[in-house]
Amino acid sequence: xxxxxPYFMIACSVSATFAQQKPTSxxxxxxxxxQKKQLEEQSLVKNIPFENIGPSVMSGRVxxxxxxxxxxxxxxxxxxxxxxWYTANNGTTFDPVMDTAETINIGxxxxxxxxxxxxVGTGENNSSRSSYAGTGVLTSDDKGKTWKNVGLTDSHHxxxxxxxxxxxxxxxxxxAGHLYSPNEERGIYKTTDGxxxxxxxxxxxxxxxxxxxxxxxxxxxVMYAAAWQRDRKAWxxxxxxxxxxxxxxxxxxxxxxxxxxxxxxxxxxxxxxxIGLAVFDEETVYAIxxxxxxxxxxxxxxxxxxxxxxxxxxxxTADFLKLEDKKLNAYLKxxxxxxxxxxxxxxxxxKNGMVKPIDLAKYLENANSLLFDTPVVGAExxxxxxxxxxxxxxHLDYLDDIYxxxxxxxxxxxxxxxxxxxxxxxxxxxxxxxxxxKTFTSISRENVHADHHALWINPVNPNHLINGNDGGVxxxxxxxxxxxxxxxxxxGQFYAINVDYEKPYxxxxxxxxxxxxxxxxxxxxxxxxxxxxxYPWESLLGGDGMQVQIDNRNSDIVYxxxxxxxxxxxDRSTKKRTYIQPxxxxxxxxxxxxxxxxxxxxxxNQDILYLGGNKLMRSMNQGDDWTAISKDLTAxxxxxxxxxxxLTTIAxxxxxxxxxxxxxxxxxxxxxKNSGGSWTDISGTLPSDLWVSRVVASRxxxxxxxxxxxxxxxxxxTTYLYVSEDYGSSWKSIASNLPSAPVNVIQExxxxxHILYVGTDNGAYVSLDRGISWQLFSNGVPxxxxxxIVVQSEANDLLLGTHGRSIYKTNIAPLQSLETSKLTTPxxxxxxxxxxxxxxxxxxxxxWFEPYEPETIFKFYTAAAAKANIKIKTASGAVIHxxxxxxxxxxxxxxxxxxxxxxxxxxIEKEFPDDRVEKKKxxxxxxxxxxxxxxxxxxxxxxxxxxxxx
Numbered sequence: 006x007x008x009x010x011p012y013f014m015i016a017c018s019v020s021a022t023f024a025q026q027k028p029t030s031x032x033x034x035x036x037x038x039x040q041k042k043q044l045e046e047q048s049l050v051k052n053i054p055f056e057n058i059g060p061s062v063m064s065g066r067v068x069x070x071x072x073x074x075x076x077x078x079x080x081x082x083x084x085x086x087x088x089x090w091y092t093a094n095n096g097t098t099f100d101p102v103m104d105t106a107e108t109i110n111i112g113x114x115x116x117x118x119x120x121x122x123x124x125v126g127t128g129e130n131n132s133s134r135s136s137y138a139g140t141g142v143l144t145s146d147d148k149g150k151t152w153k154n155v156g157l158t159d160s161h162h163x164x165x166x167x168x169x170x171x172x173x174x175x176x177x178x179x180x181a182g183h184l185y186s187p188n189e190e191r192g193i194y195k196t197t198d199g200x201x202x203x204x205x206x207x208x209x210x211x212x213x214x215x216x217x218x219x220x221x222x223x224x225x226x227v228m229y230a231a232a233w234q235r236d237r238k239a240w241x242x243x244x245x246x247x248x249x250x251x252x253x254x255x256x257x258x259x260x261x262x263x264x265x266x267x268x269x270x271x272x273x274x275x276x277x278x279x280i281g282l283a284v285f286d287e288e289t290v291y292a293i294x295x296x297x298x299x300x301x302x303x304x305x306x307x308x309x310x311x312x313x314x315x316x317x318x319x320x321x322t323a324d325f326l327k328l329e330d331k332k333l334n335a336y337l338k339x340x341x342x343x344x345x346x347x348x349x350x351x352x353x354x355x356k357n358g359m360v361k362p363i364d365l366a367k368y369l370e371n372a373n374s375l376l377f378d379t380p381v382v383g384a385e386x387x388x389x390x391x392x393x394x395x396x397x398x399x400h401l402d403y404l405d406d407i408y409x410x411x412x413x414x415x416x417x418x419x420x421x422x423x424x425x426x427x428x429x430x431x432x433x434x435x436x437x438x439x440x441x442x443k444t445f446t447s448i449s450r451e452n453v454h455a456d457h458h459a460l461w462i463n464p465v466n467p468n469h470l471i472n473g474n475d476g477g478v479x480x481x482x483x484x485x486x487x488x489x490x491x492x493x494x495x496x497g498q499f500y501a502i503n504v505d506y507e508k509p510y511x512x513x514x515x516x517x518x519x520x521x522x523x524x525x526x527x528x529x530x531x532x533x534x535x536x537x538x539x540y541p542w543e544s545l546l547g548g549d550g551m552q553v554q555i556d557n558r559n560s561d562i563v564y565x566x567x568x569x570x571x572x573x574x575x576d577r578s579t580k581k582r583t584y585i586q587p588x589x590x591x592x593x594x595x596x597x598x599x600x601x602x603x604x605x606x607x608x609x610n611q612d613i614l615y616l617g618g619n620k621l622m623r624s625m626n627q628g629d630d631w632t633a634i635s636k637d638l639t640a641x642x643x644x645x646x647x648x649x650x651x652l653t654t655i656a657x658x659x660x661x662x663x664x665x666x667x668x669x670x671x672x673x674x675x676x677x678k679n680s681g682g683s684w685t686d687i688s689g690t691l692p693s694d695l696w697v698s699r700v701v702a703s704r705x706x707x708x709x710x711x712x713x714x715x716x717x718x719x720x721x722x723t724t725y726l727y728v729s730e731d732y733g734s735s736w737k738s739i740a741s742n743l744p745s746a747p748v749n750v751i752q753e754x755x756x757x758x759h760i761l762y763v764g765t766d767n768g769a770y771v772s773l774d775r776g777i778s779w780q781l782f783s784n785g786v787p788x789x790x791x792x793x794i795v796v797q798s799e800a801n802d803l804l805l806g807t808h809g810r811s812i813y814k815t816n817i818a819p820l821q822s823l824e825t826s827k828l829t830t831p832x833x834x835x836x837x838x839x840x841x842x843x844x845x846x847x848x849x850x851x852x853w854f855e856p857y858e859p860e861t862i863f864k865f866y867t868a869a870a871a872k873a874n875i876k877i878k879t880a881s882g883a884v885i886h887x888x889x890x891x892x893x894x895x896x897x898x899x900x901x902x903x904x905x906x907x908x909x910x911x912x913i914e915k916e917f918p919d920d921r922v923e924k925k926k927x928x929x930x931x932x933x934x935x936x937x938x939x940x941x942x943x944x945x946x947x948x949x950x951x952x953x954x955x
Contacts, residue, residue: 026694027721028186029721029745033745034140034158034745035140037722038107038744041788044744045783048780048782049866049896050771050895051780051781051783052893052895052896052897052898053815053817054785054815055782055784055805055813055814056813057812057813058495058528058812058813059495059528060495060522060540061492061494061530061811063476063516064454064478064492064496065086065475065477065496065497065519066084066474066475067083067085067474067478068083068111068129068130068131069082069458069459070460070478071083072461072471074118074464077463077471078093080096081123082473082494083113083114083459084109084111085136085498086109086110086498086790086808086809087109088102088111089103089149090494090496091149095480095491096471096489099494102123102145102149102150103125103149103152105150105787106152107143108127108137108767109789109810110129110790111125111127111129111139112164113126113130113164115166116168117173119173120146120173123146125144125145126160126163126166126180127139128160128161128163129162130162132162132413132414134600136162136184137790138162139162140154140158141160142154142156142200143155144200155200159189160181160190161184162181162182162184163178163181164181164217164231166178167225167228169225171225174199175195175196175197175225175257177193177194177228178193179193181214181233181235182211184237184720185237185238185718185719185720186719187212191214192205192206193205193207193208193218193258193261195258195259206254206260206261209232210234212235212236212248213248213249214232215230215231215232216232216233216281217231217280217281218230218231219283219284221286221287222284222286226257227254227255229252229264229393230258230282231250231251231282231416232250234246234247235279237718238645238647238718239671240645240649241643244297244412245275245295245297246275247274247277250263250264250271250273250277251263251265251393253393264393264394269393269395270395271294276296276298278294278413279413280416281415281417281418283418284420285425288391289389290388290392291388292388293387293416294384295384295416296382297381297382298381298382299382300382311332311339312328312333312336317362317364320362324362325355326352326356330349333351334347336365337351340369351365351591354592361592364591367595368591381410383407383412384407384412384430384432386404386418386430386438387399388441399441400442400443400444407436408432415432415433415457417431417458419461421467423464424467425441426438428442429448429460429462431458431460432456433457434447434449434455435447435457435472435474448481452487452490453472453476454475454519455476456475456518457473457474457475458475459472459474460472467484468481468484470485472488475519477494478491478492495811495812496811497516497807498517498518498808499514499807499812500516500551501514501550501553501601501793502514502553502795502804502806502812503553503554503555503795504526504795505560506557506799509526509800510526511524511526512524512525512526512804512812513553513555514553514793514812515565516549517808518549519549520544520545520550520567521544521545521550521551522542522543522544522545523563523577524542526800526814528541545563545565545577548567549567549600550565552602554606561577562574563575564604566586566604568601568602569602569648570598570599570602570616571584571586572585572604573585585614585627586598587618587622587624596620597618597642597650598618598648602617602618603615603616603655604616604617604655605657608659609657609659609662612625614628617652618652619637619638619669620633620634620636620637620652621633621634621635621655635667635684636684638652638673638675639670650670650671652669652670653669653696653697653698654699654700655667658702659704661678662680663678663680664707665681666710668698668699668712669697671694672694674686674688674691674697674733675688676732687732687733687734690736691727691736694719695714695721695725696716696717697714698714698748699711699712699749699750701752703753703758708731709728710728710729711751711753712729712751713727713749713750713763714727715747715748716747722745722746724740724743724745724748724765726739726740726751727739728775739772739776739777741778742779746766746767746768747766749764749766749790749791750791750793752795752796754817754820755796756798757820757822759773759825760821761775761776762803763779764790764792764794764806768781768786768788768791769782769791769805785813786805786810786813789809791805791808792806792808796817801816802814802815802816818835822835830866832866832867832944832948833865833948834863834866834948834950835865835950836951837862837863837951837952838862839954839955840953841955842954842955846858846859846925847931856927858902858927860900860901861952862898862899862900862901863898864897864899865892865896865897865941867893867895868894870891870892870893870894871892873891873892873897874890874941874943875899875901877901877909877937877952878937878939879913879916880937880938882938883916884909885910885932885937886904886906886909905931907930910922913932917935920935934954936951936952936954937951938951939952
């Protein structure tokens with residue numbers, strides 16, 4: 006669930022002066038995409054295969070659906086940051102069709118079902134914290150095999166695409182525009198030549214774009230557009246303004262007229278927020294509106310005997326001291342004050358002048374407790390029966406609990422094509438009305454996730470609905486009474502991941518709006534779990550899942566939580582949860598906690614836990630008690646409606662307890678060499694004001710520290726990456742040949758100090774020479790945002806936590822074992838993992854099933870592209886199998902099915918008379934147990950390694 010706090014409710018200290026970062030130009034972004042493509046072709050690691058290991062059951066945010074009207078079991082689903090997926094079997098399985106595109110961030114899609122041409126407006130149309138920008142309009146005429154960018158490259162976020170059903174070359178697009186900066190390329194654009202040329206037909210201003218467009222069925226000339234003025238900053242979000250409103254065109258989008266005038270009956274003015282549209286016919290139009298005007302003050306509720314925080318805002322010291330202890334204690338306990346704050350000692354603090362009565366109200370007023378204190382009108386539905394000339398609200402009461410305080414995240418309304426009185430609106434729940442919006446009932450059910458963004462209504466059978474939400478896809482055939490979940494794609498949006506050191510090890514992760522999960526690293530991502538009834542991943546916590554720390558002495562003890570620093574210590578063995586968020590002192594300004602609050606268990610003592618607010622907190626007893634061990638380590642906060650001036654990253658050196666680093670969302674980086682006794686600002690020479698996405702204390706050299714900055718929240722997509730060899734006193738850029746993309750994470754390899762891993766908003770990279778040059782990982786990994794990277798040092802596995810495609814895994818032992826100096830060595834062959842022999846090889850328990858085919862991977866490195874011959878030999882040197890492979894420069898991974906030729910079979914039986922190699926059902930012979938030699942020859946050089954069948 007998203008959150009939004011009104012501007013007058015954030016408690017901040019000293020304001021800082023912020024430099025205006027310059028948005029990255031569309032030309033620079035396009036050039037970086039070309040650069041990335043070149044890197045992919047030249048990469049030394051392009052053949053290292055990544056496996057997507059899920060999870061999938063919790064899915065990720067859906068932004069749009071497009072269904073074949075003649076065959077509703079065939080449709081496309083667009084995920085905000087997970088790409089476009091296709092199903093031809095009613096959502097039973099999906100295939101990704103956008104993985105070769107330059108971006109997989111989507112705002113809206115449209116399909117010409119006659120030609121099967123796909124149109125994708127890139128850049129999510131919701132304006133959340135992780136709504137990634139796009140690169141314009143992409144189209145494919147071969148069902149997603151190849152993609153072409155046809156323009157609007159500086160649009161960033163596209164609201165809607167309309168295809169003329171009678172002329173596929175005529176397309177109208179609503180462009181929402183930049184999220185974090187003003188720009189000209191927003192409004193309505195139209196093409197009549199299939200995207201070869203575009204004409205801007207509606208432009209309001211540099212802050213107002215188009216979030217929705219809809220046309221009248223059977224008349225493409227009549228259409229309506231919803232303009233939305235919005236501006237997001239790291240510290241503030243404005244989702245309303247005088248630019249917002251509804252426009253109408255009667256000539257197919259060539260010209261427009263604003264129809265929400267003060268005389269129209271629709272809301273006008275500063276408080277107009279996001280609007281969604283649904284058109285039944287040329288006369289009947291619905292609009293759902295996020296009304297940001299304040300509600301009329303209701304008559305004061307009858308005063309109760311219980312104390313509220315408002316009572317203390319005007320209470321005098323004398324009146325406070327007269328309060329009954331019982332009454333005051335009831336307030337203190339009800340609102341979660343620390344145990345040390347009870348009536349007698351609080352009165353003493355007030356009497357001595359150390360605390361004022363108003364502090365008992367301020368103590369509660371932080372970003373979390375004020376989440377639902379926003380007295381705005383919120384969601385409301387309007388209807389026009391005269392083609393938009395006049396509007397009337399369909400309901401009398403407030404539509405509470407639809408948008409809460411984040412209507413900017415929603416804005417979808419649909420009307421039944423067969424009945425104009427039947428409408429659906431989407432917010433946190435999804436509601437339906439059968440009386441034109443007078444009354445509503447929820448169709449959210451136990452199998453349906455919250456936060457809804459897309460709905461398709463079957464025009465032939467209106468009880469058949471397909472819904473897209475933050476948890477994936479749901480399908481109903483009885484108008485929402487019962488739902489099917491269709492979450493086969495791995496499209497989870499991870500914020501953070503971590504691992505333990507069990508055998509096999511487990512993977513933990515926090516996801517956007519889908520909580521915190523844990524699963525075994527050996528769990529297979531397939532449908533077989535339906536047979537057992539147990540999904541291989543387990544939910545640990547709800548909300549928006551955040552960072553995870555695992556006690557290395559007892560992996561049942563897990564520290565994790567949800568947004569804004571709400572963390573828990575969980576004992577998985579007993580299911581006990583202990584809330585551990587640090588509390589400020591009474592009379593002190595409340596701590597500020599980032600959406601993704603950082604936590605860290607000390608490598609030196611697993612009872613010691615660090616947590617970052619605007620100060621760094623330390624607990625010596627697993628989070629039971631906390632001490633602030635720093636001053637404010639940020640620039641001091643900034644006036645706005647988003648918690649800001651907060652710590653985002655914490656690191657402690659493995660060489661020295663108390664050698665600590667912190668980074669903040671406003672560009673401050675600090676070091677302490679004495680466990681927080683004193684702090685030094687080490688950010689002076691760095692670009693100012695940028696989000697510090699990661700600070701990493703080296704595990705190979707005490708003085709070394711790595712740093713990544715992120716300009717995404719200024720629409721600055723520059724790659725900011727640094728290293729220091731002197732505790733941060735000086736910094737050196739190691740961005741080198743990395744294409745422009747905001748950096749989310751940098752990690753150091755635990756075994757090879759020359760290897761670094763980086764996750765950006767557009768993929769993952771590795772450096773084999775400590776940042777002198779970078780190589781792109783691309784085998785199995787699309788252009789997805791990589792939020793976190795972890796190396797499991799015992800298994801030598803690299804794990805990528807992505808914000809859109811769940812988790813990827815690969816084994817990096819070959820990378821770790823190859824010294825930098827040997828990158829020019831003609832040929833290096835790496836150890837092959839032993840294989841356990843099985844009688845299953847080449848067999849099946851029924852002739853109706855495919856035989857089981859085993860597999861192992863041979864890995865080698867070549868300094869130049871060459872033809873490679875791989876020979877499998879017996880101990881005496883007899884060749885029993887040969888593989889020919891065209892090797893690329895760099896790392897090569899070759900699959901081998903463990904079979905041998907007829908000649909190889911005879912050689913084995915001759916060398917081992919007691920071994921009988923039998924032909925299996927698949928007509929193949931397989932290696933018996935024993936030790937063999939793998940000999941690789943490339944470029945005139947041969948090298949060998951042993952290979953064992955156990």
